[in-house]
Amino acid sequence: MKRKDALRAALGARSLDRETAPELPAGNPAEAVEAPPEAPRPLVRSGAVGAMGRSLGRIASAAAEARAMVASGDRVVELDPALIDGSFVQDRLTGDPAEHAAFVELIRERGQQVPILVRPHPSAEGRYQVAYGHRRLRAAAELGRPVRAVVKALSDEDLVVAQGQENSARADLSYIERALFAIALEDRGFDRATIMAALAVEKTQLSRLLGIGRAVPAALVAAVGPAPKAGRPRWTALVEALARDGAGEVVTRILAAPDFSGLSSDDRFARLLAGLAVPASRPAPTPAVWTNLGGRPVVRIERGRQGTQLTVDDALEPDFAAYLIQSLPQLYATFTESRTRDETD
Structure with missing residues (x-):
């Protein structure tokens, strides 16, 4: 095998869900909404306090979204969470229960400051489908409150682009999500x-x-x-x-x-x-040799479980070891920059 x-x-x-997505009906009567005030920037700590801080930070960063909706002429309505279905494509795995509880508590205390985006459901008349705002919808449902939403007629492509870009803008999804x-x-x-x-x-x-x-x-x-x-x-x-x-x-x-x-x-x-690392019982790899342009074996490279060792042959290149040591700060800075770039890819 x-x-x-x-x-x-x-x-x-x-196994992947291959359900089919539908279209939406018209939204409820709309009411104007004022732009929410900026929330204070929190001090993030670990545990429950850290979860509360992260939720506060997300609400603060989302305030611009609400102001943009108002500025563009979008109107906000209140909908029964029971009438709203999730997006036809999942964008996140199960979240941290402590962080979700902290988020619900913030909604309870402050109210829902940022509306969600929904479309009339493509196949179920009188229902809606979320483009983004799944956590706000879930929090409103748990609190037994209507959820404030902007209703727009969106194609499937419009919905997934809005859903993905909202999460990307907030750096909210992990790499695997x-x-x-x-x-x-x-x-x-x-x-x-x-x-x-x-x-x-x-x-x-x-x-x-x-x-x-x-x-x-x-x-x-x-x-x-x-x-x-x-x-x-x-x-x-x-x-x-x-x-x-x-x-x-x-x-x-x-x-x-x-x-x-x-x-x-x-x-x-x-x-x-x-x-899943390579078992310790495996034989040690054969040392590698780095040669210069003239083909002379200047550096011997030995890698083991405890680290990597470079041995410079001073007889072949008397000044190379000293130059290498002096260049370490610059080499490390270049390495750090490339690693940071990879993490964001």
């Missing part, structure tokens, strides 16, 4: 131009998202969660690790650990990636 088949057998095959969103759009038949517009990415970035998202089994993503701190390089490393012999058995063992589900999403990702 191939490695990929063995891994899928261990975790379960990916963006990858799964891209896959869901592609599987529903949207062209690459629409998907790139929805995610505000270029062609190369979209190809990476699709490649990584399709290489990780759905059951594994569901078990790990959004892993908000894991960017493209770490997901790429995980994909490479999953291709190794015996990866399926290792993943099954890690996911079955009694304490695994109690970890944060980022910690679950870290444990999985560490567990």
